[in-house]
Amino acid sequence: MARARIVDPDEGPRSKRAAILEAAVEYFGEAGYENTKWSDVADRVGIGQTALYHYFESKAHCLLTIMRLELQRSHDMFAEATADLDDPVEALRAGVRAAFAVSEHEIRQMRVLQANMSLLATPRKSKREETERVAARQLVQMVERDWTNLLMRGMAKGAFPVRDAHMLGLAVLGMIVSVWRWYRPSGAIPLSEISDLIEGSVVRMVGE
Amino acid sequence: MARARIVDPDEGPRSKRAAILEAAVEYFGEAGYENTKWSDVADRVGIGQTALYHYFESKAHCLLTIMRLELQRSHDMFAEATADLDDPVEALRAGVRAAFAVSEHEIRQMRVLQANMSLLATPRKSKREETERVAARQLVQMVERDWTNLLMRGMAKGAFPVRDAHMLGLAVLGMIVSVWRWYRPSGAIPLSEISDLIEGSVVRMVGE
DNA sequence: GCTCAAACTGAACTGAACTCAGGTTGAAAT
DNA sequence: ATTTCAACCTGAGTTCAGTTCAGTTTGAGC
Numbered sequence: 386m387a388r389a390r391i392v393d394p395d396e397g398p399r400s401k402r403a404a405i406l407e408a409a410v411e412y413f414g415e416a417g418y419e420n421t422k423w424s425d426v427a428d429r430v431g432i433g434q435t436a437l438y439h440y441f442e443s444k445a446h447c448l449l450t451i452m453r454l455e456l457q458r459s460h461d462m463f464a465e466a467t468a469d470l471d472d473p474v475e476a477l478r479a480g481v482r483a484a485f486a487v488s489e490h491e492i493r494q495m496r497v498l499q500a501n502m503s504l505l506a507t508p509r510k511s512k513r514e515e516t517e518r519v520a521a522r523q524l525v526q527m528v529e530r531d532w533t534n535l536l537m538r539g540m541a542k543g544a545f546p547v548r549d550a551h552m553l554g555l556a557v558l559g560m561i562v563s564v565w566r567w568y569r570p571s572g573a574i575p576l577s578e579i580s581d582l583i584e585g586s587v588v589r590m591v592g593e
Numbered sequence: 594m595a596r597a598r599i600v601d602p603d604e605g606p607r608s609k610r611a612a613i614l615e616a617a618v619e620y621f622g623e624a625g626y627e628n629t630k631w632s633d634v635a636d637r638v639g640i641g642q643t644a645l646y647h648y649f650e651s652k653a654h655c656l657l658t659i660m661r662l663e664l665q666r667s668h669d670m671f672a673e674a675t676a677d678l679d680d681p682v683e684a685l686r687a688g689v690r691a692a693f694a695v696s697e698h699e700i701r702q703m704r705v706l707q708a709n710m711s712l713l714a715t716p717r718k719s720k721r722e723e724t725e726r727v728a729a730r731q732l733v734q735m736v737e738r739d740w741t742n743l744l745m746r747g748m749a750k751g752a753f754p755v756r757d758a759h760m761l762g763l764a765v766l767g768m769i770v771s772v773w774r775w776y777r778p779s780g781a782i783p784l785s786e787i788s789d790l791i792e793g794s795v796v797r798m799v800g801e
Numbered sequence: 802g803c804t805c806a807a808a809c810t811g812a813a814c815t816g817a818a819c820t821c822a823g824g825t826t827g828a829a830a831t
Numbered sequence: 832a833t834t835t836c837a838a839c840c841t842g843a844g845t846t847c848a849g850t851t852c853a854g855t856t857t858g859a860g861c
Contacts, residue, residue: 397806397807397808397859398858398859399807399808399857399858399859400807400808401808416715417711417712417714417715419627419712420715422847422848422849423848423849423850424848424849432808432809432810433809433810433811434810434848434849434850435809435810435811435850435851435852436808436809436810438850438851439807439808439809440808443849443850444848444849444850500710500711502708502774503625503708503774504625504627506625507624507625507628548790548793549786549790552782552786552787552790553790553794555771555772555775556768556771556772556790556791556794558771559767559768559771559772559774560764560767560768560771562767562771563763563764563766563767563768563770563771564763564764564767566710566711566767567763574760578757578760579760582756582757582760582761582764583764585756586761586764586798587798589797589798589800589801590794590795590797590798592797593797605828605837605838605839606827606828606838607826607827607828607838607839608838608839609839630816630817630818631817631818631819632817632818640839640840640841641840641841641842642817642818642819642841643819643820643821643840643841643842644839644840644841646819646820647838647839647840648839651818651819652817652818652819
């Protein structure tokens with residue numbers, strides 16, 4: 386399994402793919418996907434609108450790519466943070482902390498992902514879009530399994546009371562990602578405080 | 594305060610407003626707002642596309658109306674469920690249970706609301722849309738305050754340990770509404786089980 | 802300095818949301 | 832029973848962002 390991992394295209398020396406993705410994350414994250422014109426992204430990068438189609442099949446294809454990349458990052462960060470922690474409670478805490486140890490650009494990317502999550506539900510007409518969508522969906526399930534497995538491990542070890550690990554995992558994950566709907570770096574509350582509160586809440590709701 | 598409550602227009606005897614809202618909830622909820630053509634809604638109701646504009650200024654205006662109505666409902670249900678419960682823990686449990694005591698139509702409406710929440714962030718160009726948006730935003734804050742106040746009351750009474758009630762309230766609310774992103778009535782898990790698990794989780798994370 | 806794929810472009814096309822300029826209908830007042 | 836008029840509706844356009852087309856330019860590597 387996990388054979389379907391998309392290999393991102395090798396970028397030529399004058400490729401603007403990375404610049405497009407960055408500009409798109411910024412616009413989609415700040416103004417919203419619907420509110421940003423595809424041509425705005427082109428302008429920001431300094432190319433004509435049609436040049437975008439050299440890199441992405443469509444505006445949606447670009448969005449789906451951003452979402453997949455963010456999901457890949459989330460999954461990788463979780464795995465790295467929890468890898469060599471045997472104590473389930475410590476692993477749980479590390480997982481939460483990793484989820485909030487993010488740069489401003491990554492925050493925007495999270496926001497884009499969360500705001501457009503429902504896009505992953507329905508099939509796409511074009512091949513490349515559908516490929517990205519399916520890959521993203523699989524990554525969503527992987528991230529869900531990351532949390533579920535952690536909880537199941539803890540329950541098996543007797544560190545957590547036995548409950549429906551899948552549903553509980555979804556609830557934990559839901560609580561964590563809900564932060565990206567309202568959090569803004571410019572706001573009054575520092576992210577570290579949010580992280581601490583969520584970390585404590587997760588430990589309490591999973592434990593006893 | 595709360596003076597800005599929108600009074601929904603009196604409907605004439607042959608008004609199709611209710612029918613449009615119902616069809617729109619169904620389409621937006623099942624296929625997604627972006628994926629449903631405004632004319633699909635017209636077809637379902639049995640009128641020409643342009644007749645829609647007699648009732649709503651735009652597709653977005655209809656969506657915003659649906660969202661506002663759902664927020665109003667959520668707020669009212671919470672208030673009703675928790676009104677005469679003095680014990681903070683009991684009130685908390687009642688609030689969670691009320692959030693999940695919903696019909697299939699209301700589930701779809703929740704899904705529409707959650708999937709398009711980010712629409713409330715940026716101002717709208719047209720007056721009527723903006724009015725709906727602002728009203729919806731206020732209702733969001735009211736719902737947030739519902740939970741926050743409940744937590745603060747519990748903390749003041751010594752029923753819950755003192756923590757940042759606003760952040761905790763947002764976390765609780767985030768966990769609850771996250772269910773509408775994945776739950777489908779056709780799925781294997783009955784809603785009552787989800788409700789029970791969330792209820793327990795909320796009590797544990799808020800209490801100690 | 803040649804080559805050719807990568808990178809780009811202006812002009813045209815598409816389709817869904819929306820506007821316009823009226824036409825129809827039926828509840829209620831006369 | 833007729834009239835009235837606001838509510839309700841329509842077909843024919845318009846608009847605009849996303850996309851396609853039919854090529855042209857660029858520059859890294861031979």
